[in-house]
Amino acid sequence: xxxxxxxxxxxxxxxxxxxxxxxxxxxxxxxxxxxxxxxxxxxxxxxxxxxxxxxxxxxxxxxxxxxxxxxxxxxxxxxxxxxxxxxxxxxxxxxxxxxxxxxxxxxxxxxxxxxxxxxxxxxxxxxxxxxxxxxxxxxxxxxxxxxxxxxxxxxxxxxxxxxxxxxxxxxxxxxxxx
Numbered sequence: 001x002x003x004x005x006x007x008x009x010x011x012x013x014x015x016x017x018x019x020x021x022x023x024x025x026x027x028x029x030x031x032x033x034x035x036x037x038x039x040x041x042x043x044x045x046x047x048x049x050x051x052x053x054x055x056x057x058x059x060x061x062x063x064x065x066x067x068x069x070x071x072x073x074x075x076x077x078x079x080x081x082x083x084x085x086x087x088x089x090x091x092x093x094x095x096x097x098x099x100x101x102x103x104x105x106x107x108x109x110x111x112x113x114x115x116x117x118x119x120x121x122x123x124x125x126x127x128x129x130x131x132x133x134x135x136x137x138x139x140x141x142x143x144x145x146x147x148x149x150x151x152x153x154x155x156x157x158x159x160x161x162x163x164x165x166x167x168x169x170x171x172x173x174x175x176x177x178x
Contacts, residue, residue, distance in 0.1 A: 001021075001024050001025055001027065001028030001036070001037050001038070001039055002036060002037070002038045002039070003017075003020065003021060003024050003038075003039045003040075003041060004038065004039070004040045004041065005017070005041050005043065006040070006041070006042045006043065007043045007044075008042070008043065008044040008045070009044065009045045010043040010044065010045050010050070010072060012043070012072075016072075016073060019073075020041075020076060020080075023077070023080050024039050024054075024080065026084070027039070027056070027080065027083060027084050027087055030084065030087045030088060030091060031056070031058055031087050031091065032058075037056055037057075037058070038056070038057070039054055039055070039056050040054070040055045040056075041053070041054045041055075041076070041079075042054075042055075043072065043075075043076070045072075048070065049068055049069070049070060050068065050069055050070065050071065050072040050074075050075040051066070051067070051068050051075060052066070052067045052068075052072070052075040052076040052078070052079040053065070053066050053067075053079060054066075054076075054079045054080060054083050056083065056087070058087070058090055059090075059094060061090055063083055063086045063087060063090060064083070064086075065078075065079040065080060065081070065082035065083030065084075065086065066079055066082065067079030067080075067081075067082065133154070133155065135154070135155040135156060135157035135160065136154050136155070136156075136157055137156070137157050137158065138156070138163075138165075138175065141154050141163070141165045142165065142173065145165060145167065145173075149167070150166065150167050151164060151165065151166045151167065152164070152165045153165075156177070159177070161177060161178050162178045163175060163176065163177045163178065164176040
């Protein structure tokens with residue numbers, strides 16, 4: 001993690017900078033270990049009270065930790081702790097919103113006969129139940145079936161139930177009502 005220090009009336013020794021770099025390295029691992037993050041730390045002194053403000057940009061969100069204490073090092077550590085809590089919260093929110101549920105594995109069919117070439121040509125067509133369709137009578141359904149269709153699923157206008165009209169091999173029709 002790249003750390004930039006800005007001191008207003010305050011200077012950090014190289015030993016303190018090394019300790020803080022280790023502390024912010026942990027926060028960098030929490031955020032995203034593979035990506036290089038930048039932290040900006042602003043240090044100020046006001047009437048014997050040290051203020052520390054640490055800011056990190058994480059996927060378009062600005063994470064800010066502010067700490068105050070009589071000791072400079074304690075102020076920086078409290079700001080880093082607050083920043084660490086925000087990092088954990090932001091990471092869990094991002095992770096939970098980006099997860100997608102797993103698709104259930106298809107169940108194996110029970111004892112199906114060996115597949116031949118004519119079976120592999122078969123297709124399953126799904127009916128869209130959300131599509132608005134006008135109910136029809138039995139006579140309208142017979143007229144709707146042309147020579148190429150073997151069956152017709154429709155909503156009966158009189159009973160408001162789903163019915164299936166099936167063409168038999170002898171040319172007559174079977175009506176299956178639900």
